[in-house]
Structures are given as C-alpha cells and as structure tokens.
Amino acid sequence: MRIELTTSPVNPAATLAGVKLYSFKNTDVFDAKISSLIESATKYVEKYTGRKLIDQTWTIWIDREEYNDRLIAYLNTITLSTLNVSAINSLTLYAPNNTSSIISASDYRLSGGILSASNRLSFNDQFSAKTSNLRLTDSVAIEVVTGYGSTDTDIPALLTQAMSIMIDHWVAFGSKSSKEALHEVTSNFKAIIAPYTSTENYF
Secondary structure (H helix, E strand, O other): OEEEEEEOOOOOOOOHHHHHOOOOOOOHHHHHHHHHHHHHHHHHHHHHHOOOOEOEEEEEEEOHHHHHHHHHHOOOEEEEEOOOEEEEEEEEEEOOOOOEEEOOHHHEEEEOOOOOOOEEEEEOOOHHHHOOOOOOOOOEEEEEEEOOEOOHHHOOHHHHHHHHHHHHHHHHHOOOOOHHHHHHHHHHHHHHHHHHOOOOOOO
16 A cells, blocks of 8 residues: 655744744744744654644545555445544545546445544445456555644644644754753653554554
C-alpha cells in the first residue's frame, strides 16, 4: 500500500494571531519568527496525531493481494487509516490490461469520520464480483478527503494550542534546548494532543 498527495491544502493550519492566543511570546518582536515556524509546527502535530489538519486530497493505492486479504479478514471491510477522512471522492479498480472502472458510491459506505480513531470502508455483497480481475500492483485507488476543514478555525483549539507550545519552545531555544526543557515541552505537547492520537496507523 502506498499513499500520495493529490491536492495540497489551500490555507495554512494556523495564523499568527491564532498561535499568539496561546503563546507567551505575545509581543510583535517575535512575529516573523513565529510565522516562519507555523509550517513546521503543523507537520509536528500531524506526525504525532496521524491526522491532517487542513482539508487535502490523498490517493491510497492498494495492491491486489493486500486488498483481497483485507476484504477476507475483515468481512468486506477495509480499514483506511487514522487519518481523519471526511469523504471518499472516488474508488477506482484497475484490470490487468490497465483499464479502469470507477465504483459507484452505492457499493460502499464510509464509517468513522474526522474525529474517529480510524476510518473504514464497508462494501455490499455485489462488490466482490467486481474485484475478481485486478492487476497485481496499484490495483485499487481510493481518493479521500482528509482534514478538519478548509481554514484554521475548523481545527480543534487543543491542536492549535499544541502548535503554539512547540513554536514557543523553538523561538526560545532554537537548536540549543536542554534535555530537561525538551522533555518538559514534549510531555506537555503529548498531553494536549492525547485525545486526538491513536495507536492504529495503516499507512
């Protein structure tokens, strides 16, 4: 299984004003530095939560053997990931001669949602007949929309606070942080994001 970015987020996951609501660096002196660290803080939060913050589109590619194994093991259900999938744009099957067929949305159902620890696709009984003749690799393409929304105001406040904590630390210490300071900020960060993390991760 592999995953590739199809459409990047249109907006940043946080604004300067939004980060400064939770920041100890609330003077204008640090504005440029804070702004430059928002992207890094976004990636940091996404890495530890397994969730994308701003809406974006990804394509999940699954090989035939893995796809069939998942369907059999989970009774016509595939677990996608911990990513907060809000919608399925399309599900496409590829035959050995590389011709493609788009599966009707009536053949599957997404369960989970943006606040769930995992997202699952369940298929009806007629679906298995359509997957009997797939090419070996990149057999199935599932295009998903993942994210809390299109703007920073859609993101849970705790995650914005977690970004602010890390930015404050980076502004204060840069690459010269002591082990004690790093341990403290990391512990605080993990405690804040705990409701949005999961031990499951499928891609």
